[in-house]
Amino acid sequence: MTSTTPFTPLPAPTRTVRVEVWSDVACPWCFIGKRRFAAALERFAHREHVEVVWRSYQLSPETPTGPGRPEVEALAQMKGLDPAQVRQMFAHVTAVAATDGLRYDFDRTLAFNTFDAHRLLHLAARVGGAALADATMEALFSAHFEQGVDLGAEGALATVAEQVGFAQHGWDAGRVAAALAGDDEAEAVRADIAEARALGVTGVPFFVLDRRYGVSGAQPVEVFAQLLETGWREANPLATVPAGEVCADGTC
Numbered sequence: 001m002t003s004t005t006p007f008t009p010l011p012a013p014t015r016t017v018r019v020e021v022w023s024d025v026a027c028p029w030c031f032i033g034k035r036r037f038a039a040a041l042e043r044f045a046h047r048e049h050v051e052v053v054w055r056s057y058q059l060s061p062e063t064p065t066g067p068g069r070p071e072v073e074a075l076a077q078m079k080g081l082d083p084a085q086v087r088q089m090f091a092h093v094t095a096v097a098a099t100d101g102l103r104y105d106f107d108r109t110l111a112f113n114t115f116d117a118h119r120l121l122h123l124a125a126r127v128g129g130a131a132l133a134d135a136t137m138e139a140l141f142s143a144h145f146e147q148g149v150d151l152g153a154e155g156a157l158a159t160v161a162e163q164v165g166f167a168q169h170g171w172d173a174g175r176v177a178a179a180l181a182g183d184d185e186a187e188a189v190r191a192d193i194a195e196a197r198a199l200g201v202t203g204v205p206f207f208v209l210d211r212r213y214g215v216s217g218a219q220p221v222e223v224f225a226q227l228l229e230t231g232w233r234e235a236n237p238l239a240t241v242p243a244g245e246v247c248a249d250g251t252c
Contacts, residue, residue: 014049015235017228022055022196022206023137025114025151026063028093028104031141033205033218035100040224046232052130054137056118056192057204060111068110068152075111097145108148115189120157122185123176127169135164210235 021037023030041047060078068074072090076083090106097104117140124136139160143149150156158177166176179185199208207215207224209231215223 014046014239016049016051017210017231017235018051018053019228019231020053020055020208020211022057022192022201022208023204024057024059025117025137025140025144026111027057027059027204028090028097028145029218030205031102031145032093032097032100033207034137034141035102036218036221037207037224039221040228044225044228044232046228046236049232050228052134054121054125054133055196056121056189057196057201057206058114058118058193059204061113061115063111063113065113065115066152068112068150071106071109071111073111102146104145105148106145109145110148110150110152112150112152114151115186116157116180117151118189118192119180119185120161120176122188123171123179124161124164124166126185127166127171132164132166132169136160139164 019037021034023034041050041052044050063074072083072086075081076086079086087106090104094104094106121133121136121140125133140151143156143160144151149160151160155173155177157180158173161171161176162173166172171179196206199214203216205216205218207227209215209227212234213227213231215227
């Protein structure tokens with residue numbers, strides 16, 4: 001009788017899935033979407049194999065650079081709306097944001113041109129990787145919508161960089177300010193915006209998983225959870241097939 005040795009298959013290499021998120025710092029639904037996606041990712045069993053990349057998008061590229069002005073006034077003028085109607089819109093999104101633990105304060109929110117904020121986000125990814133980029137995105141959203149910080153004012157973005165720990169990567173506030181005074185990461189921002197246009201993105205937030213699935217808007221946590229699960233199963237099919245009955249010793 002020939003002796004056989006049970007075959008133990010080598011584990012398939014785990015493939016990381018990539019989620020790219022197009023958003024704008026001036027988009028209130030983007031902050032809500034970020035929180036909801038983060039909640040889905042936190043409970044996802046394979047979250048250590050998910051790479052999140054923040055991409056740039058500008059809703060109002062024509063907004064003047066420099067110090068901001070009251071958001072209610074700016075939006076009313078841009079859209080040709082009555083300020084009372086704008087306040088009603090903001091009241092709705094503020095109520096929704098509160099259910100996700102966010103405290104929007106549109107009485108203090110200032111409209112500003114977000115291009116340099118996106119440059120800071122790309123700089124964060126370059127010098128500190130995904131973790132610093134995520135912390136920077138969170139800080140920018142909070143500063144804009146919750147704290148009433150004028151992110152268009154001179155030095156404001158460098159202060160955000162200081163708060164999230166750029167210095168730990170060799171970039172103090174002065175070095176960040178000098179980079180933003182030049183054109184560092186400007187091409188990266190423009191490339192993101194052009195790519196969004198090529199993908200047909202017309203509104204943000206927009207989530208793209210492995211360039212196969214796209215989800216638009218601040219969806220419920222369950223929708224993001226399903227996106228992650230679907231993408232993971234397709235990227236790692238062998239890791240998700242349950243074990244069944246097998247012949248291992250040649251006797252069956």
